[in-house]
Amino acid sequence: MNALPSTATEPAPPYVRIEAVSKKFGEFLAVDAVSLEILRGEIFCLLGGSGSGKTTLLRMLAGFETPSAGRICIDGEDMSAVPPYDRPVNMMFQSYALFPHMSVERNVAFGLEQERIARPEVRRRVAEILELVQMSPYAGRRPHQLSGGQRQRVALARALAKRPKLLLLDEPLAALDRKLRERTQFELLNIQERLGVTFIVVTHDQEEAMTLATRMGVMDRGRIVQVGTPAEIYESPVNRFVADFIGSVNLLEGRVTAAGAHDLTLHSETHGCTVRAGRRVDCAPGDTVWAAIRPEKIVLSSEESPGEALGDNRLRGKVREVAYMGDVSICLVETDSGRTVRVTLPNRSGLAAQRDLRHATVTLSWDPASPVILTR
Amino acid sequence: MDQSAARKPIEPRPVRAGRHGMERLHRPSGRRIVAGIPALWLVVFFLIPFLIVLKISFSEPRLAIPPYAPLITWLHGLPVPRVHLSSYAYLFTDPLYLRSYLYSVMVAAVSTLICLAVGYPMAYAIARAGEAWRSFLLMLVVLPFWTSFLLRVYAWIGLLQNDGLINNVLLRLGLVHQPVTLLQTDFSLYVGIVYSYLPFMILPLYANLEKHDQALLEAAADLGARPLTAFLRVTLPQSLPGIAAGSLLVFIPAVGEYVIPTLLGRTDQIMIGRMLSDEFFQNRDWPVASAVAILILLLLVVPIVLLQRVERSEMEHES
Amino acid sequence: MRKGGLFPRTALVLGLVFLYVPILSMIVYSFNNSRLVTVWDAAHSPTLKWYGVLLSDGEVLDAAWLSLRVAVCAATVSTVLGTLAGTALARFGAFRGRSLLVGMTTAPIVMPEVISGLSLLLLFVALQQVIGWPHGMGALTITLAHISFCMAYVAVVIQSRLAGFDQSLEEAAQDLGARPAKVFWRITLPLILPAVLAGWLLAFTLSWDDLVISQFVAGPGSSTLPMVIFSKVRLGVSPDVNALATLMVSMVAGGVVVATLWLRHRQRRRERDMQLAAAANL
Numbered sequence: 001m002n003a004l005p006s007t008a009t010e011p012a013p014p015y016v017r018i019e020a021v022s023k024k025f026g027e028f029l030a031v032d033a034v035s036l037e038i039l040r041g042e043i044f045c046l047l048g049g050s051g052s053g054k055t056t057l058l059r060m061l062a063g064f065e066t067p068s069a070g071r072i073c074i075d076g077e078d079m080s081a082v083p084p085y086d087r088p089v090n091m092m093f094q095s096y097a098l099f100p101h102m103s104v105e106r107n108v109a110f111g112l113e114q115e116r117i118a119r120p121e122v123r124r125r126v127a128e129i130l131e132l133v134q135m136s137p138y139a140g141r142r143p144h145q146l147s148g149g150q151r152q153r154v155a156l157a158r159a160l161a162k163r164p165k166l167l168l169l170d171e172p173l174a175a176l177d178r179k180l181r182e183r184t185q186f187e188l189l190n191i192q193e194r195l196g197v198t199f200i201v202v203t204h205d206q207e208e209a210m211t212l213a214t215r216m217g218v219m220d221r222g223r224i225v226q227v228g229t230p231a232e233i234y235e236s237p238v239n240r241f242v243a244d245f246i247g248s249v250n251l252l253e254g255r256v257t258a259a260g261a262h263d264l265t266l267h268s269e270t271h272g273c274t275v276r277a278g279r280r281v282d283c284a285p286g287d288t289v290w291a292a293i294r295p296e297k298i299v300l301s302s303e304e305s306p307g308e309a310l311g312d313n314r315l316r317g318k319v320r321e322v323a324y325m326g327d328v329s330i331c332l333v334e335t336d337s338g339r340t341v342r343v344t345l346p347n348r349s350g351l352a353a354q355r356d357l358r359h360a361t362v363t364l365s366w367d368p369a370s371p372v373i374l375t376r
Numbered sequence: 377m378d379q380s381a382a383r384k385p386i387e388p389r390p391v392r393a394g395r396h397g398m399e400r401l402h403r404p405s406g407r408r409i410v411a412g413i414p415a416l417w418l419v420v421f422f423l424i425p426f427l428i429v430l431k432i433s434f435s436e437p438r439l440a441i442p443p444y445a446p447l448i449t450w451l452h453g454l455p456v457p458r459v460h461l462s463s464y465a466y467l468f469t470d471p472l473y474l475r476s477y478l479y480s481v482m483v484a485a486v487s488t489l490i491c492l493a494v495g496y497p498m499a500y501a502i503a504r505a506g507e508a509w510r511s512f513l514l515m516l517v518v519l520p521f522w523t524s525f526l527l528r529v530y531a532w533i534g535l536l537q538n539d540g541l542i543n544n545v546l547l548r549l550g551l552v553h554q555p556v557t558l559l560q561t562d563f564s565l566y567v568g569i570v571y572s573y574l575p576f577m578i579l580p581l582y583a584n585l586e587k588h589d590q591a592l593l594e595a596a597a598d599l600g601a602r603p604l605t606a607f608l609r610v611t612l613p614q615s616l617p618g619i620a621a622g623s624l625l626v627f628i629p630a631v632g633e634y635v636i637p638t639l640l641g642r643t644d645q646i647m648i649g650r651m652l653s654d655e656f657f658q659n660r661d662w663p664v665a666s667a668v669a670i671l672i673l674l675l676l677v678v679p680i681v682l683l684q685r686v687e688r689s690e691m692e693h694e695s
Numbered sequence: 696m697r698k699g700g701l702f703p704r705t706a707l708v709l710g711l712v713f714l715y716v717p718i719l720s721m722i723v724y725s726f727n728n729s730r731l732v733t734v735w736d737a738a739h740s741p742t743l744k745w746y747g748v749l750l751s752d753g754e755v756l757d758a759a760w761l762s763l764r765v766a767v768c769a770a771t772v773s774t775v776l777g778t779l780a781g782t783a784l785a786r787f788g789a790f791r792g793r794s795l796l797v798g799m800t801t802a803p804i805v806m807p808e809v810i811s812g813l814s815l816l817l818l819f820v821a822l823q824q825v826i827g828w829p830h831g832m833g834a835l836t837i838t839l840a841h842i843s844f845c846m847a848y849v850a851v852v853i854q855s856r857l858a859g860f861d862q863s864l865e866e867a868a869q870d871l872g873a874r875p876a877k878v879f880w881r882i883t884l885p886l887i888l889p890a891v892l893a894g895w896l897l898a899f900t901l902s903w904d905d906l907v908i909s910q911f912v913a914g915p916g917s918s919t920l921p922m923v924i925f926s927k928v929r930l931g932v933s934p935d936v937n938a939l940a941t942l943m944v945s946m947v948a949g950g951v952v953v954a955t956l957w958l959r960h961r962q963r964r965r966e967r968d969m970q971l972a973a974a975a976n977l
Contacts, residue, residue: 064866084869097867101885110881111871145968147975162871406876407787414780414846415792418799421843425814428821494713497706504703513707515951520714522947524904526921527940530928531717534724537932539731541720574714603700625805632807634907639928649809653910656813666817669810676807684801691858 015040021070023056030056032222043199045209048219054202062091090164094171096155098143104154105139111162133157149180169201173208185211206246218242239376243292250341252291272337276312278368290374295344297370303361315364319357433666436460443662463667480648484630487569488623495577503585521575536564568640577622584618624683725937749935762920769841770899777849785857803847812911815840832914840912841902849894856890
């Protein structure tokens with residue numbers, strides 16, 4: 001599903017180096033000492049909520065803001081003194097920013113004209129890129145004569161016309177409806193693979209990030225919290241923020257009771273259970289940690305011998321709510337201690353089976369490999 | 377590379393987190409030209425003239441061309457300023473001038489209030505009108521502004537004179553038996569000023585009222601407020617910046633008005649703008665005329681600064 | 696949307712009547728054969744007599760020609776200067792001397808004209824003494840004076856237009872390699888052209904109408920149209936002035952009607968295009 005970087009044989013030098021970059025607006029610290037390396041040919045997603053600093057970071061890459069501290073190097077060159085019009089970077093704006101008084105063709109040609117390329121060559125390249133985004137029949141139209149999805153393609157074509165080595169995309173799919181979004185996601189991946197352009201995408205939508213990214217960075221309040229592939233971030237979040245931000249998660253707070261060489265046991269008062277995880281994490285008995293368990297990794301079964309003590313990795317509770325989502329159902333199970341655990345069940349047997357679950361007493365269990373132990 | 381360092385406390389209050397698109401990074405010399413050319417023009421044709429007026433206000437009048445003595449004379453190679461305060465002394469001691477200043481301020485103030493009383497309901501009505509009506513009504517209000525100011529003031533002569541239209545109508549209707557003196561009174565002066573400056577009151581008021589959220593009034597009604605109360609407690613306070621801007625835009629130029637008082641105003645009590653002009657053209661007393669100008673400016677400095685503050689806060693409010 | 700009550704609407708109607716009765720009365724009486732406003736000479740009216748008088752009055756025609764030349768010149772130069780100033784104020788952020796520029800572009804708008812006129816005349820006199828130029832007052836000094844106060848109005852118009860302008864368009868142009876000057880020329884200016892035009896018209900009107908400042912800085916040989924009108928009307932009503940007023944009002948009203956119709960036509964076409972685009976791409 002995710003495009004892999006084309007140069008996978010030997011480690012290439014990072015194409016973009018962000019070194020301890022900070023940005024202050026008056027008293028407000030928007031970006032806090034961010035350091036990042038982005039490799040050539042990859043699709044890197046900056047994921048974060050509003051106010052996380054991701055857009056500011058993107059604008060600094062484009063050259064519209066200057067870092068208050070730190071520096072940015074693109075392809076080995078320090079960009080500190082380089083204005084946006086001299087950078088080998090192009091950006092696709094969230095609002096598309098198509099020039100309303102120019103036709104599609106003129107819009108796309110604009111960047112090429114700045115490079116003083118001969119007219120016939122400009123025409124050829126414009127035709128080529130319009131073909132790539134399938135907007136050739138609309139070359140003579142003006143932006144207000146296009147629909148949202150069409151405008152987006154033109155914006156993309158315009159940004160790619162100059163064959164930049166680095167393309168910045170600001171919330172590229174935010175303005176599109178669901179079906180169009182899915183289609184566009186794959187088209188973007190397609191184009192990226194064909195042209196070999198390095199993408200940096202800023203988004204608040206985790207689905208978008210998970211689909212597009214070869215690697216992603218999660219940002220919170222101006223800092224990068226974790227960088228990794230989507231799988232790494234989903235399966236091995238480094239802290240509770242990341243675990244909770246991506247998808248849904250159940251966080252079981254507890255105290256470490258035993259720390260072995262290959263596993264860890266903790267007891268959770270809040271949820272009234274013991275977790276034995278098959279992972280080793282740096283902590284000592286007595287520490288407070290959290291066990292993060294994804295809802296789809298929990299197995300739900302009708303209550304086994306009631307009254308008996310539960311073993312490791314088991315939890316007892318009552319189903320309080322079942323939400324039918326079509327392909328899956330989301331179960332909210334209330335533990336004896338009053339906490340709610342979220343479980344995702346595939347709808348193998350249809351709605352009726354799920355309905356029976358309501359108010360049933362159930363046992364939840366999970367594989368020792370499932371919980372991720374978080375120390376912060 | 378993950379951030380493993382402990383989080384630094386972040387100040388919660390953002391101050392003007394605005395967009396700085398074209399910042400210090402690229403400030404080509406082109407910028408200096410763009411800002412510099414108009415600035416230079418204004419310094420030469422706006423700022424320096426004021427300094428000259430100031431200088432001449434301290435000069436001694438002379439029967440010469442130009443009719444004032446140079447400010448700085450050279451005595452034994454050293455500049456000796458000859459500052460005469462006689463012009464100012466004259467202004468402060470002559471009751472005619474004091475009365476004229478006070479009269480001008482009063483006329484301007486009263487005209488501003490009348491403009492406000494007339495213009496506010498008009499602006500309000502336009503702001504509440506339907507989309508299609510609004511631009512049409514605004515156009516109707518602004519259209520007279522595009523026709524000659526002088527001609528429109530002149531039109532009132534025809535209406536107000538003893539054998540003018542209004543008197544005609546009054547006589548025909550039998551409401552009076554003799555023509556009423558309407559021209560060259562305070563009444564005609566106020567009519568003229570209000571008439572000419574009404575668009576300057578309506579436009580800023582409209583700009584402000586148009587932005588008001590109708591939902592606030594609905595919320596007030598929902599909480600039990602009657603329309604008048606809702607207006608006084610919700611709409612009026614919000615429209616204060618518009619009131620301030622409109623009032624200042626009327627008051628400041630009205631103080632120094634020349635044309636309207638000359639054509640429509642009283643002959644026994646004249647406004648300060650006319651006094652300045654007479655002093656200059658008829659008495660050929662440039663120093664006194666300059667002193668009059670400086671004193672008008674001093675009078676208006678506070679309102680002008682206030683206006684700039686109001687406009688600046690409105691602009692910031694918008695962005 | 697609530698219509699806003701009876702009182703404001705009555706006030707609006709009365710206010711508009713108040714604004715237009717003088718203008719309409721001038722127009723009506725421009726066709727009156729009699730000089731007197733009291734008497735509608737029904738036997739001989741309506742007549743174009745006064746229009747004839749007006750158009751054969753050499754003084755008026757010369758003054759109109761001068762006013763026109765001055766106004767076109769002043770409007771054009773002050774539009775250029777005002778656009779530069781407005782751009783600097785709207786786009787350059789904080790720079791040294793910004794508050795000075797702000798002050799100098801807002802003060803002329805409210806400054807009483809007698810003060811502006813006086814100061815400019817004194818400037819020209821001082822310049823004459825020091826560098827021997829300008830050689831006497833006339834069309835040139837009038838034009839220079841008009842530029843100086845018109846430019847402030849244009850600056851305000853342009854500045855407020857730019858403040859509401861979508862900056863991402865300018866950023867996109869920069870991103871695609873255009874330097875700031877190019878961005879302004881190819882992206883910003885074409886899109887704010889209506890505002891620039893409005894500024895030009897505003898400056899033209901202000902210059903064309905100006906009386907007080909012109910009186911100060913005009914020379915013995917040069918009278919602008921407002922100056923001629925003023926000397927006529929000081930003596931009372933003059934029907935040929937009514938004729939002039941009618942001509943001017945008609946021209947302005949005609950211009951406004953044409954402009955409104957054209958804008959509406961363009962707006963309708965735009966909306967149609969957008970609807971077609973949305974419908975076609977479902």
